[in-house]
Amino acid sequence: MYPHLLRRPYAPLAVLATAFLFLGFLSSTHLRAESTNRPNIVLILADDLGFSDLGCYGGEIQTPNLDALAENGLRFTQFYNTGRCWPTRGSLMTGYYAQQIRRDFLPGVPSGGGNRGLRPDWAVLLPEMLSEVGYRSYHTGKWHIDDTPTNCGFEKTSLNQTGRYFKPKNGPNGKPIRPLQFDDEFYLTSAMADDAIRNLKEHAEQHPDQPFFQYLAFTAPHFPLHALPEDIALYAETYKSGWEAIRRQRWQRMQAMGLLDPQSADRVSAVERDLGPPYHFPEAFEILGEGETNRPVAWNQLTDKQQQFQTTKMAIHAAMIHRMDIAIGRVLDQVRAMDRWDDTIVMFLSDNGASAEIMVRGDGHDPAEPPGSALTYLCLGPGWSTTANTPFRRHKTWTHEGGIATPFIISWPNRIKDHGQFRRNPQHVIDVAATLLDLTGATHPEDAPPPPGTSFLADLDDASSADERTLWWYHDGHRAIRRGRWKAVSPIGEPWELYDLSVDRIESVDLALPRADKLAELVAAWEKQLEESIELATGDLAEDVRGKQVRSTRQSDMMSKAQQDGRIKRSQVLPNGETFFVAGRHAFLMKPDSAADAKLRKPWIFYAPALSRYPDTHESWMHQQFLDAGVAVAGIDVGEAYGSPHSQPFFDALYDEMVSRGYSTKPALLGRSRGGLYVSRFAIERPERVAAIGGIYPVLDYTSYPGVERAAAVYGVSADDLQRRQDELNPVKKLKVIAEAGIPAYVIHGTDDRVVPIDRNSAELESAYQSAGSADAITLERVDGQGHNFWEGFFRSQKLIDFLITEAKGD
Incomplete structure (x- = not known):
């Protein structure tokens, strides 16, 4: 039993003895008798294919064979991979998370990518388990698992090739001729189909009574972008309209076919313009030239050369998928020719989402050669990767939906009757092995721990309701966990986010604040799984x-730096500043060289909003005045909280951190624009902790900005409830708390502000003070003719600056 145990020198003697005894009792005749009614299996894996690249998932690429497979089978709409090639392959072949079998990184555990990290003995691969019930297994294409295919249960293996799609000609010494020359008759994707067809023909001739398992692992459409000229020509004009237009068209087709539950996705995700490749290799851009771009900027902002270059890249990507579909059709035709189609289960999926990577490897890139030919080295990049992953966020390596959601198609004529239907339950690549074992009667070794994968065999018959199962991700420092409709996700070095996927599959509204209880539950579950x-x-x-x-479990220094360089940078302008985390959120502190003498310990100003780009350059002069006066400035990023009461625990956490560092127990508050909602919330909830309030055209009424529709989610209520419960929730309705406390205030606001109208915001604060008999405590400086803009007077108001310094110092 499980011959790999005989080959590995560290297999326990007891296991070896058991294996020999079992083999002695088991004859090939017995195996054939048991396997008579078991289906054949064709498992097809694409590499770096985006969620929307196939025609049957909304794409414009011609994929008639896969479309027909979907039309006569099932499409899964919430099927997941691991976010990266080698972890997915390990999970697919075992039914375990890649980390559990040492095929992806865990702290303090020898593991890794490529062929590093040997699996535990009990983590046998599918072909070994299937062989116990009579299957013969064949591997074609990419491997990326430890050991070799033929040592892991496959009878035959071939074409385990990566790096190029065209085959170099060899010289007399067996090495490639230099300069490189290529075999005109060879294209890797087609050669893989040839190999799989040979396997099937030989099986039909030599083992007709045994079921087969053909694992066909394409490298397409993984970079380098190499395609046949005739295929590229088919798509030469297709992508000239640009990535926004193609993304919009794909989304429209998705909607028309009912691919995604309309409740979970009613639009595409916003394009993350600042997010580029997961690893930044600046030398690649010098090689690739001025046509390349590492950001998904608006198409109309690209130069003519860039548009032409990007159009060609996507045409090659499409051509690679087009040719892969042709190759798949040839393999499936062979199954039909063997008269085994009705009793063959075919599964198709991708190992991760489309890739935003840009690099040059191998023999490099020759810009003088035709794009897509053997001596070129192009990558899809973030502009088209965003389109390929429509409608989701992010790309390969990340654990947002764009990185981990895969097309998944199943065909099995003898079993599936709901032709062309969708299955919407969450599933994962760990479930493939569980399902194939379930339908064949094969099992994991007796000493194997219970796998996390679960069979979805029942889903083939009907669309059963989803349960509350938990799925888990961890790759390249990116973390995620899904339980039922809830998903928590954290990019490396960033706070946890929380999404309700039943209404927000595109991960657009972060509910980490209003549902902190649910987030804490999921984070605890993630840690427990770790x-x-x-x-x-x-x-x-x-x-x-x-x-x-x-030591081999961590990225190389080069890759670590490349990943660090590729991360979105916070663009806050922080003179003499430091950044740190408080309560899991980004915070900052700008410190004076020496603190001013003050009655209330070291003086400081609580600034809002502290988003990724705020404070910005417009406030740097003002902040320097505070520092020169010995007054510190601090803030905490709670996202677009819009004055939600759920932000208060994080404000309290920053306050406690500052007090613990010796700063005043009564800071002054400064709110710019939307920051007015933040500081007013703090003052309403904690008036005894506030020395003063300053404002630059501050928002105080969420109905004026951002509006109840946008604010409702972070308040944790519906838009109707947020409108109805203003007396309870809207800061502008509770300003009397601040006014009655007599907190000194100085606000500057333009009379022509159309974004944040003065009469609905700052004037309401003034009115509250007047009604409370505290008119002397507030100054509202009305600036005639100014709107919501960057007029220098807003940010260099000496009166406002002096007021905050004086009040922060307690003078």
């Missing part, structure tokens, strides 16, 4: 083995 995975992955390792190999 601990359990570490325990499982290290159970068979001696301490000295862990110590020797742990």
